[in-house]
Each structure stands twice: as structure tokens, then as C-alpha cells.
Amino acid sequence: MSYLKIAQRNFWRNKRRTAITVSSIFFAVLFAVVMRSFQLGSYSLMIRNAIEQYYGYIRVQHPDFADDPSLENTFEFDQSLPETILRVPNVKAVTPRLETFSLASSGNITKGVLLLGIDPEAEKQFSNPEQFIVRYTISKNLTDISGMKPAFTDEVKRILGAHAGESFTDSVRLARIFDDHPIDAAQLNQILNLSRVQGRFITSNDSGVVISSSLANFLNIQVGDSLVMLSQGYQGTFAAGIYQVVGIVRMPNPDLDNRMVYMPLQLAQNFSNAHNLLSYMAVNLNDASDEALVAISNGLRKALAHTSLDVKTWQDLNRVLVQQIESSNQSGKAFLFLLYFVVFFGIFGTVIMMVHERMHEFGVLVAVGMQKIKLAITVLLEMLIMALIGVALGYLVGLPVIHYYHVHPIRLTGEMAKMMMDMGFEPLMPMAPFGSYVVWQGISVIFMVLLAYIYPARKILRLNTVSAIKR
Amino acid sequence: MAIIEVVNVDKIYNDSEVKVTALSNINLTIEKGEFTAIVGPSGSGKTTLLNLLGGLDSPTNGKIRVGDVWLNELKGSKLIDFRLRNIGFVFQSYNLIPVLTAGENVELIMQLQGVSARVRKQVAADMLVKVGLADRFASRPAKLSGGQQQRVAVARALASKPQFILADEPTANLDGKSAENLLQIMEHLNRNEGVTFIFSTHDQRVMNRARRVILLEDGRIKSDTLQ
Ligand SMILES: Nc1ncnc2c1ncn2[C@@H]1O[C@H](COP(=O)(O)OP(=O)(O)OP(=O)(O)O)[C@@H](O)[C@H]1O
Ligand SMILES: [Mg+2]
Numbered sequence: 038m039s040y041l042k043i044a045q046r047n048f049w050r051n052k053r054r055t056a057i058t059v060s061s062i063f064f065a066v067l068f069a070v071v072m073r074s075f076q077l078g079s080y081s082l083m084i085r086n087a088i089e090q091y092y093g094y095i096r097v098q099h100p101d102f103a104d105d106p107s108l109e110n111t112f113e114f115d116q117s118l119p120e121t122i123l124r125v126p127n128v129k130a131v132t133p134r135l136e137t138f139s140l141a142s143s144g145n146i147t148k149g150v151l152l153l154g155i156d157p158e159a160e161k162q163f164s165n166p167e168q169f170i171v172r173y174t175i176s177k178n179l180t181d182i183s184g185m186k187p188a189f190t191d192e193v194k195r196i197l198g199a200h201a202g203e204s205f206t207d208s209v210r211l212a213r214i215f216d217d218h219p220i221d222a223a224q225l226n227q228i229l230n231l232s233r234v235q236g237r238f239i240t241s242n243d244s245g246v247v248i249s250s251s252l253a254n255f256l257n258i259q260v261g262d263s264l265v266m267l268s269q270g271y272q273g274t275f276a277a278g279i280y281q282v283v284g285i286v287r288m289p290n291p292d293l294d295n296r297m298v299y300m301p302l303q304l305a306q307n308f309s310n311a312h313n314l315l316s317y318m319a320v321n322l323n324d325a326s327d328e329a330l331v332a333i334s335n336g337l338r339k340a341l342a343h344t345s346l347d348v349k350t351w352q353d354l355n356r357v358l359v360q361q362i363e364s365s366n367q368s369g370k371a372f373l374f375l376l377y378f379v380v381f382f383g384i385f386g387t388v389i390m391m392v393h394e395r396m397h398e399f400g401v402l403v404a405v406g407m408q409k410i411k412l413a414i415t416v417l418l419e420m421l422i423m424a425l426i427g428v429a430l431g432y433l434v435g436l437p438v439i440h441y442y443h444v445h446p447i448r449l450t451g452e453m454a455k456m457m458m459d460m461g462f463e464p465l466m467p468m469a470p471f472g473s474y475v476v477w478q479g480i481s482v483i484f485m486v487l488l489a490y491i492y493p494a495r496k497i498l499r500l501n502t503v504s505a506i507k508r
Numbered sequence: 509m510a511i512i513e514v515v516n517v518d519k520i521y522n523d524s525e526v527k528v529t530a531l532s533n534i535n536l537t538i539e540k541g542e543f544t545a546i547v548g549p550s551g552s553g554k555t556t557l558l559n560l561l562g563g564l565d566s567p568t569n570g571k572i573r574v575g576d577v578w579l580n581e582l583k584g585s586k587l588i589d590f591r592l593r594n595i596g597f598v599f600q601s602y603n604l605i606p607v608l609t610a611g612e613n614v615e616l617i618m619q620l621q622g623v624s625a626r627v628r629k630q631v632a633a634d635m636l637v638k639v640g641l642a643d644r645f646a647s648r649p650a651k652l653s654g655g656q657q658q659r660v661a662v663a664r665a666l667a668s669k670p671q672f673i674l675a676d677e678p679t680a681n682l683d684g685k686s687a688e689n690l691l692q693i694m695e696h697l698n699r700n701e702g703v704t705f706i707f708s709t710h711d712q713r714v715m716n717r718a719r720r721v722i723l724l725e726d727g728r729i730k731s732d733t734l735q
Contacts, residue, residue, distance in 0.1 A: 046607035397602055404564055404599075406592020406620055406668070408585055503565045506599060 040411070044418035051391070058387045059427045062482055065380040066431025067438075069373055069478040074439040076369045077469035078446070080362045084351070086290045086463055087358055090164045092351045093132075093319030095334055097122060100347040102316060103354065108137055108271045111314040112346060122320060125336040127329060129321045130162035135305045136316040139268035139276075141248070141298060143256040150252060150298045152266070154305025157239050163321055166299055167238040169286035171204040171250055173211045174234050174259075192218050197228070204234070204250035204287045213448070236260040236284035239301050245283035246304075249297035253285045260285060266298070270310035278308050289463045373481075381485040388420070388489045392496050399497060400505025413497045417490055424486040428479040436475070442468040509576075510537035511671050511704065512561060517570035519556050519727070530556040531727040534570070538672070538706060543698045545718030546708040552724040554708035555676050561706065562595050562674045563587050575671055592620055596665025596673035598707075601681045603661035604649040610636060610660045611645035617668045635663035639693050655686025659693060666697065672704035679714055691717055 048055055088094055097118075102110040114133060122131045135154035140147055160166065179201070180194045189197070196214055205211040208229050215225065239247050246264060248256075258264060263279050270276035280300070288294040306312050322333055330350050337348045352359050402412055446467035449457060454464035519531040531553045538544060546554045559565040560572055563579050572579045574594060582590050591597075604613045614632035623631070636642055639659035641652075649657055658678055665673045675694075679687035691714060697703040709715055716735075723730040 043605075043607065050607050398605060401597075401599060401603060402605070403588060404562070404591065405597050405617055405664070406588055408588055408620075410585075411620075503559050506564075 062427025070435035074468040095320040098317035132159035202254040512538040548724035596670035598675035675707035
């Protein structure tokens with residue numbers, strides 16, 4: 038008859054009470070793990086979107102570029118620079134960019150754009166914009182095309198109308214707009230055929246440009262059309278040019294998708310009269326953890342000490358995103374705290390019930406000679422068994438859930454999706470994979486149980502045997 | 509030497525607004541092998557006296573010796589350990605741990621004493637035989653009648669090999685037949701194995717079986733008779 042066995046027996050003693058305790062622990066852990074996983078998953082998606090599609094983890098740039106990202110704060114490219122950067126441990130790749138604000142027009146529509154002069158080969162190691170090349174665009178007059186067999190139903194027309202002008206990188210993504218309204222396979226094929234877009238990414242010595250899909254939609258531009266670019270060049274010169282759009286990319290980050298124009302580096306330098314000048318070198322890393330980021334940026338600073346260049350991390354460059362994440366993280370944590378608070382009182386309530394029900398029994402045990410500390414330990418074991426079972430069940434259900442939604446992120450639709458996109462985020466809700474946060478939820482709940490244990494522990498250690506027996 | 513010696517003991521409850529003198533100037537010795545009843549009207553101090561003899565509570569004045577130990581010299585865990593090794597207890601009701609079987613309840617006290625598992629099991633079975641419950645080793649208390657539960661409590665007290673067993677109204681919650689049965693077992697143990705019993709009771713029939721009757725009234729010993 039070990040104490041563990043007594044504890045085990047007590048576990049089954051009051052089944053309803055045990056069920057309440059275990060299930061509140063179970064739901065707390067499940068809820069906390071899933072919620073936290075969603076939060077962390079969306080943070081890392083936000084970061085990944087921003088960094089990988091555009092910012093880069095680290096940038097080497099002119100010291101004044103951060104405050105005033107104009108062509109005046111550029112620097113001369115020197116072949117030794119990428120070599121120096123690549124020698125720093127954990128640096129995976131480096132790419133040169135020239136970046137400037139420009140006006141882009143087509144017909145009588147004009148829009149401010151982000152002109153990014155890139156080295157298309159080197160860029161593959163970074164944002165790899167080539168992967169976003171658009172293969173399908175739903176044309177605005179698709180629903181007017183006659184001779185459709187079978188004819189479009191009103192519902193299909195409505196969906197096509199709602200997505201008119203939208204571009205897709207592959208047929209699967211396009212087909213997804215009919216998720217809520219299954220469509221005839223033959224009809225889908227017709228739609229795909231009518232929406233097909235030719236297009237390619239730019240090469241190093243290209244004379245054309247690639248633009249993002251929302252921008253193309255806004256300017257009413259298709260592959261093969263011309264784009265007029267107007268800007269202020271280096272040292273106040275006038276910059277202008279006409280470029281053929283050779284491809285369209287759909288950037289997952291909606292903010293970028295609204296205003297991106299990719300140009301080969303040299304073409305961009307010519308356009309803005311910034312010959313051999315760069316805005317920054319973007320650096321990609323093997324290990325993107327916060328610690329590595331600090332270590333590598335310090336390494337870069339040391340390696341570049343002889344130059345006048347500055348090293349900035351994505352966090353330095355992206356204060357807004359960092360703050361957004363931080364404040365969301367804070368409120369997420371506050372919510373978890375509240376959850377644990379509620380769970381604590383749930384557990385505490387059952388513990389109080391348990392103690393009062395068993396006061397007489399405790400009195401008898403101490404009277405016949407059980408040391409209070411031993412009694413306190415058996416009760417601790419009891420509570421820990423419940424806690425561990427609750428936590429284990431929470432993990433058992435929670436881990437497959439987060440794994441599943443990590444691999445198959447939830448894609449938001451409708452208003453929610455629009456809201457996310459308006460804020461500049463991809464309308465995806467991926468979950469973070471297993472991580473220390475999972476362990477912490479379990480530890481937090483067990484901590485709540487230990488906190489609740491203070492009550493029986495005190496009751497037992499201060500037990501007055503005579504009055505306990507009397508009851 | 510007497511196994512219990514009570515010297516000039518008063519017990520005054522002072523915790524509420526009114527001061528209650530539960531026991532007043534008690535002097536008493538109990539010898540090994542006694543079968544003694546403490547009787548008296550409700551509120552006369554029977555439970556209080558048994559609690560003091562058992563080291564569950566301490567006197568306001570005076571002192572109590574059990575064996576060769578003055579109880580006032582023991583505190584906290586030492587006192588608990590002293591009870592474990594020297595005193596058997598049977599309470600009025602709900603003596604047993606509901607999640608343990610009858611046998612395990614008896615074993616538990618020996619486990620607390622550090623007796624090995626093999627010996628424990630054997631002794632627990634023997635003790636249940638002594639109280640006529642040989643076949644109820646594996647029964648949970650809820651499956652036993654009130655009288656059977658009290659007999660398991662006696663078996664548990666016996667298993668700890670105490671100097672004496674204190675029983676506060678052990679028959680109060682039992683019907684006549686069960687009470688009679690319990691008493692017979694106690695008497696038998698007393699007569700044949702020399703187990704010392706000190707029990708309190710209201711019940712005239714129980715009283716009649718005692719060999720010594722100590723009558724309390726208003727916290728004083730009114731009479732102390734051998735019969
Ligand atoms: N914890 C306490 N605080 C205050 N007074 C108490 C306390 N315990 C007992 N008393 C009082 O002490 C006196 C003796 O009580 P005790 O319980 O010893 O009587 P008893 O003879 O066992 O009575 P009963 O036959 O009803 O069990 C009573 O007046 C009772 O009210
Ligand atoms: Mg009493």
C-alpha cells in the first residue's frame with residue numbers, strides 16, 4: 038500500500054470532482070496551446086512575409102539610409118563587399134539592391150510604386166520572386182463571354198465578379214475561390230483556359246520589368262503592355278522610361294502586392310542615374326533565431342568596420358511590425374494569464390470541496406499516528422496525478438491539432454481575409470510547430486495546481502486533530 | 509507501575525467568549541489489562557479526558573504519564589509518533605479510510621510504523637480474524653456495516669501493538685446487536701490477550717460489562733468503582 042497507490046485510489050474517489058478538475062486542466066492546456074500556437078504561428082508568418090519577400094534579415098547600408106531612404110544615401114558597389122559579408126559565419130547569401138520611389142502609369146492611371154532594382158540571379162537566394170509569377174488572371178469580362186457550355190450559373194458569375202482582376206500563381210489557388218460553391222470540372226477548365234497568362238521573371242540584362250498583381254490590376258496592365266515610369270533620379274536628375282511588363286507576380290504580402298516593380302539592377306541604376314550605386318546589400322541567414330541575428334549582425338559590424346556602412350537587422354528596419362507583434366504578444370499573454378486565473382479558481386474550488394469533505398479523515402489519520410507531512414505529500418501526489426493526466430490529455434489532443442494546422446494553415450475567407458489583407462498580412466492562420474511554448478503551458482497549469490495545493494497543505498499542517506475528528 | 513497516570517489535570521476551553529471548564533482536578537491511574545468505562549452525562553468531559561489520555565490534546569494544568577513518558581514533554585511530530593507506537597484509537601464513527609479495503613486500513617498503521625509489507629499483510633489478516641472479519645479483507649468500508657467498520661477499527665488499533673486502546677463511544681452509532689458483538693470481541697481480547705481498553709459510553713448495558721467504571725460529572729470524577 039504505497040502512498041502513490043492511496044493517491045491513485047483517491048483519484049477515483051469522487052469521480053465528478055476528479056472529472057471537473059481534470060477536464061478544466063485539459064481544456065486549459067488545450068486552449069492555451071492552440072491559442073498560443075496560432076499567435077506564434079501568425080507572428081512568424083508576418084515576420085517571414087515581411088523579411089523573405091522584401092526586407093531580408095539584415096541589411097548593410099549607408100548610415101543615413103534608415104532615416105532617409107533616398108538615392109542620395111546610397112553607396113558605391115565594390116566587389117570585395119559581398120565577399121567580406123559572405124565570410125561572416127552563418128551568412129547564407131547576399132544580394133545587392135537599388136530601391137527608390139517612383140510613379141508608374143498606364144493610360145491615364147498613375148500610382149506610386151516601390152521600384153526595386155535587383156540581381157535576378159542572386160535574388161533567388163532571397164525573396165525568390167520568381168515563385169510568385171502569375172499564371173492565371175480572372176479577366177474582368179470573363180462573365181460576359183458567350184458560348185459557355187454549360188452557361189455560368191448566377192452563383193459562379195457572382196464569384197467570378199467578386200474575384201475579377203485577381204491573379205493566381207497556379208490553378209489550385211484559382212480553384213480555391215470555388216471552395217464554398219463546387220463547380221463543374223469542365224467549366225472550371227474553361228475558366229482556367231480563359232484566364233491563362235503568359236509571363237516570366239526578369240533576367241539580369243533584361244529591358245523589361247515585372248510588377249505585382251494588385252498593381253497590374255489597378256493600372257489595368259497585362260503582360261506585354263508598357264509601363265511608364267517617372268521619378269527623381271540621383272542628385273535631383275529627372276528619371277523617366279518606358280518598360281515592357283514581361284511578367285506579373287502575386288506577392289503574398291498584400292501591401293507589397295499593391296506597389297512592387299522589379300527591375301534588373303543595372304536597368305534601375307540607369308533609370309535613376311545612379312550608376313554603380315546601391316541602396317543596400319540584403320543578407321540572408323542560415324539561422325534566423327533572435328540570438329543568431331544579434332551574433333551575425335555583430336560579426337558583420339566588425340567585418341565592415343573599415344567601411345562607412347551600417348548594419349541593420351529586420352527588427353531595426355521594421356519597428357512597426359516589431360511593435361505590432363509585441364503588443365499582440367502582450368495581449369495574448371494577458372489573455373493566457375486570465376485563462377489560468379479562471380482555471381486556478383476552478384481547481385481551487387474543487388480542492389476546497391475535497392479538503393472539507395476529508396477533514397475528518399485527515400484528523401483520524403493524524404490521530405492514529407500519520408505525520409502531517411506524509412499526509413500532505415499524499416494529497417500533493419493526488420493533485421499532481423490529476424494535473425499530469427489533464428496536461429497529458431491536453432497535449433494528446435492539442436499536439437496533433439497544432440501539427441495539422443501547422444502543415445495545413447487555415448486560409449481565411451470573406452471579411453476576415455479582407456481585414457487581414459488591408460492590414461498588409463497574408464490571410465493565413467498557420468500554427469507554430471511544437472516548441473517551448475507548449476511545454477510552458479503545461480508548466481503553467483501545474484504551477485496553478487501547486488498554487489491551489491497551498492490550501493490543503495496549510496490545512497493539513499495546521500490541522501487541529503481534536504476538532505477535525507469531532508466533525 | 510501503572511501504564512497511565514493522570515496528575516491534577518484541569519482542562520479549560522478558553523477559545524470562545526465563555527470559559528468552559530471541561531475537566532477539573534482529575535487524578536487517576538490505569539493499570540495494564542484494565543477494561544475501564546468512562547461514563548457520565550453529555551458534556552461531563554468523557555471525550556475531553558480520552559483526548560488527553562491519547563495525547564490528542566493537552567491539559568491546561570497538571571500532567572499525564574503514558575508508560576514512562578510524560579506527554580507534556582512531547583510536541584508536534586514526536587507526539588504523533590508516540591501515538592503511532594503506543595496508543596490505539598477507536599472513534600465513534602468514520603474511523604476508516606474509505607478508499608482502502610478493510611485489510612489495507614489495518615495495514616496502513618503498520619506501514620506508518622515501518623513494518624515490512626510481508627509481515628503487514630500477515631498481521632492484518634490475523635487481526636481481522638480476531639475481530640471476526642476474516643472474509644472481509646478486501647472489502648471497502650462502504651461495503652461493511654457500522655458494526656463491522658468498528659471491528660475493523662479495533663483490528664487496526666490492535667495491529668499497532670499499543671500499550672492500550674482508547675475508544676470514545678465505540679457503540680454509540682450501532683444497533684443493540686452490533687454493539688453487543690463489538691463489546692464481546694473487546695472483552696475477549698481483554699481477557700485472553702491482556703489488551704487494555706479504556707472506553708467511554710452512555711449506554712447502561714455497555715457500562716455493565718466494564719470491570720471498572722469511572723463516573724464523570726461536570727468535569728469531576730464523581731465515583732470510581734470496580735464491579
Ligand atoms: N473545543 C471546545 N471548545 C469549547 N468547549 C468545549 C470544546 N470541546 C468540548 N467543550 C466543552 O467541554 C465540556 C465537555 O465536553 P466533552 O465533549 O468532553 O463531553 P462528553 O462527556 O464527551 O459529552 P458527550 O457525551 O456529549 O460526548 C462540554 O461542556 C463541552 O461543551
Ligand atoms: Mg463525547
